[in-house]
Amino acid sequence: KSPHQTVCVCVCVCVWFSWGVGGSAYQTEGAWDQDGEGGPSIWDVFSHIKGKIQQNETGHSSCEGCYKFKDDVSLMKELKLNHYRFSISWPRITPAGIKSDHMNEKGIQHYDELIDTLMESKITPIVTLYHWDPPQVLQEKYFGWQNISVINHFNEFTNLCFEKFGNRIQNVSSLMQSVVVEGYETGEQAPGLRLKGAGAYRAAHHIIKAHAKVWHTYDAQWRGRQKGFMTSLCRGTGESQWTSATRRTSKQLRYFQFNLGWFATPIFHRDYPQVMKYFVGSKSVQQGLGTSRLPTFSSYFADRDVAELVDPRWPDPGPEWLYSVPWGFRRLLNFAKTQYGSPVNYVTGNGVSEKMSCTELCDEWRKPYFQEYINEMLKAIRDGVKVKGYTAWSLLDKFEWDEGYSERFGLHYVDYRSKNKPRHPKASVQFFKHIISSNGFPNQREASNPSVETGSSSNQLLAAAVFTQHVLPVVLRECCRTTHRDLCINLCFVISLI
Numbered sequence: 001k002s003p004h005q006t007v008c009v010c011v012c013v014c015v016w017f018s019w020g021v022g023g024s025a026y027q028t029e030g031a032w033d034q035d036g037e038g039g040p041s042i043w044d045v046f047s048h049i050k051g052k053i054q055q056n057e058t059g060h061s062s063c064e065g066c067y068k069f070k071d072d073v074s075l076m077k078e079l080k081l082n083h084y085r086f087s088i089s090w091p092r093i094t095p096a097g098i099k100s101d102h103m104n105e106k107g108i109q110h111y112d113e114l115i116d117t118l119m120e121s122k123i124t125p126i127v128t129l130y131h132w133d134p135p136q137v138l139q140e141k142y143f144g145w146q147n148i149s150v151i152n153h154f155n156e157f158t159n160l161c162f163e164k165f166g167n168r169i170q171n172v173s174s175l176m177q178s179v180v181v182e183g184y185e186t187g188e189q190a191p192g193l194r195l196k197g198a199g200a201y202r203a204a205h206h207i208i209k210a211h212a213k214v215w216h217t218y219d220a221q222w223r224g225r226q227k228g229f230m231t232s233l234c235r236g237t238g239e240s241q242w243t244s245a246t247r248r249t250s251k252q253l254r255y256f257q258f259n260l261g262w263f264a265t266p267i268f269h270r271d272y273p274q275v276m277k278y279f280v281g282s283k284s285v286q287q288g289l290g291t292s293r294l295p296t297f298s299s300y301f302a303d304r305d306v307a308e309l310v311d312p313r314w315p316d317p318g319p320e321w322l323y324s325v326p327w328g329f330r331r332l333l334n335f336a337k338t339q340y341g342s343p344v345n346y347v348t349g350n351g352v353s354e355k356m357s358c359t360e361l362c363d364e365w366r367k368p369y370f371q372e373y374i375n376e377m378l379k380a381i382r383d384g385v386k387v388k389g390y391t392a393w394s395l396l397d398k399f400e401w402d403e404g405y406s407e408r409f410g411l412h413y414v415d416y417r418s419k420n421k422p423r424h425p426k427a428s429v430q431f432f433k434h435i436i437s438s439n440g441f442p443n444q445r446e447a448s449n450p451s452v453e454t455g456s457s458s459n460q461l462l463a464a465a466v467f468t469q470h471v472l473p474v475v476l477r478e479c480c481r482t483t484h485r486d487l488c489i490n491l492c493f494v495i496s497l498i
């Protein structure tokens with residue numbers, strides 16, 4: 001009678017993976033009213049209103065990113081990044097918001113140079129076309145995103161970007177889940193409107209439609225010549241509630257739906273999440289309103305713009321097994337997988353800020369933050385979520401919207417008081433650099449023997465708590481030796497032989 005025998009089979013899966021950092025135009029560029037630098041955005045105007053921003057700060061000069069971008073690309077080279085994510089300022093390209101009115105050659109030249117510098121340094125540029133800073137003129141003319149006309153102007157602007165930069169940009173995101181609630185409901189962020197109840201829903205509605213329109217334009221005019229397009233939905237910035245080990249409740253699922261689902265569900269499933277329609281609808285009735293404050297897509301989606309966003313090959317969402325995974329980042333990624341038919345994900349911004357104004361190497365505590373989140377991402381990849389890139393937020397300390405300069409997200413400390421705005425690497429730079437060079441977490445052998453050269457050939461993913469009770473000592477992934485930028489994932493199956 002043979003005893004039970006347990007055999008562990010480890011398979012190495014190699015997937016292409018991209019490590020990067022991010023930033024955005026208004027938060028870093030400065031150069032707001034210099035000759036030829038474009039027109040004001042809603043943030044220029046909003047930050048001028050006393051009492052809106054911590055210390056009444058503005059983004060007028062910020063990190064002087066417009067002038068120091070070559071230095072910043074050097075910092076990226078130092079990190080050995082694969083990609084850099086930045087946004088193009090709409091008013092810097094078309095100051096009046098409208099293409100036919102005026103096109104700012106100097107603004108176009110700036111982004112041309114930035115893109116070229118990145119490419120010379122072998123860093124893939126990833127462009128965000130909307131990072132909350134539309135031209136002020138459109139705000140005044142149309143009440144911003146409240147008016148459907150803005151969609152066409154945004155489409156013109158993005159089309160111009162494809163024309164000018166698209167030959168070098170393969171990865172674009174048109175939709176940055178916007179601060180519509182803070183901008184149109186509570187008024188804490190630009191444009192600072194307090195349109196209680198319906199304003200945020202209307203703004204979001206138009207932003208989603210604008211994204212659809214841009215996608216359609218790209219598909220019809222540029223996709224044949226320029227390969228690749230993507231969209232960014234989730235904001236992974238310091239959302240601590242996702243890391244805490246909260247118990248599963250329908251309330252928390254609703255939280256996801258009212259955040260990610262609000263923007264993502266129309267894109268993947270052509271309508272708002274059922275739970276949003278139900279809650280907004282019934283609350284509107286309670287408030288004595290004839291119709292829901294949540295707009296409907298019924299007529300719009302018949303126009304097929306957004307319908308085309310759904311790849312027919314994608315399966316319908318599976319069962320809600322996301323309930324069974326631990327809360328956190330991993331759960332969010334799994335949520336996207338199950339809800340939207342397993343799309344390819346790029347983490348477009350994940351980071352944490354500090355309030356202190358200490359210089360240089362004072363952010364030891366940021367390391368465990370990155371470690372934990374990256375670890376959860378790697379677990380999600382093992383769960384089968386398609387994650388192809390990770391963007392740490394952010395390269396530099398920068399203007400943090402209504403928090404002014406009081407919050408620092410940077411891997412690099414920016415000394416705003418010095419005229420030249422010098423950058424100093426914080427401790428987390430070395431940590432993130434190590435993750436990039438190891439293409440994940442370095443394995444035990446390397447950790448205990450620093451003389452061993454790290455490289456993608458021998459990295460090991462940390463954590464993997466789900467497997468620990470079964471896994472035999474992890475083998476080196478020889479199969480990944482050849483492809484330099486591959487992320488190695490060990491999938492281990494336990495087979496019981498009787």
Ligand SMILES: *[C@@H]1O[C@H](CO)[C@@H](O)[C@H](O)[C@H]1NC(C)=O
Binds near residue numbers: 050051055056
């Ligand atoms: C900001 O402006 C408000 C309103 O004018 C004023 O009360 C406040 O003292 C200012 N804060 C600073 C730090 O200047």
Ligand SMILES: *[C@@H]1O[C@H](CO)[C@@H](O)[C@H](O)[C@H]1NC(C)=O
Binds near residue numbers: 141
């Ligand atoms: C949108 O803006 C146009 C042009 O200013 C205006 O004619 C129209 O009434 C606006 N629509 C709404 C719903 O406010």
Ligand SMILES: *[C@@H]1O[C@H](CO)[C@@H](O)[C@H](O)[C@H]1NC(C)=O
Binds near residue numbers: 083389
């Ligand atoms: C960018 O686009 C290219 C071409 O479509 C693709 O191979 C790559 O995976 C995309 N992502 C990144 C982060 O570069």
